[in-house]
Amino acid sequence: MNMNFNMFMNDVVVTARNEAKEAGFAELTTPEEVEAAFGKEGTTLVLVNSVCGCAGGIARPAAGYALHKSDVKPDHAVTVFAGQDKAATEKARSFFTGYPPSSPSFALLKDGKLMAMVERHEIEGSEPIEVVYKLQDAFKEHC
Secondary structure, three states: OOOOHHHHHHHHHHHHHHHHHHOOOEEOOOHHHHHHHHOOOOEEEEEEEOOOHHHHHHHHHHHHHHHHHOOOOOOEEEEEEOOOOHHHHHHHHOOOOOOOOOOOEEEEEEOOEEEEEEOHHHHOOOOHHHHHHHHHHHHHHHO
């Protein structure tokens, strides 16, 4: 059996994108889309998506659960894909001042200003419900 690595990775990326969209995140693929989304009034949860195992197994399920099961939630939910939509991800990260690039990760913005971050080191090795609680705490404080 001969497996084409690029075909395999394309399947993984498509699955990861779909999981984020099905969870309620609008996909941003260009710097212009990031600017427009981050310029909206209110609170915006940003998922920096990736093909990392902790993204698939922890971050995306936690993101969906937090959005759908929280009494208090952000006005908007968007996602950029690290390693795939590089310019959009770079633009998004320019808003995350004081934090190094991290994927997967979450940022909570209010009127375009960073209010909270959940970095990869806070996701990796955690149970999804622990990440949900971190997100819900940020929602309660800033939304």
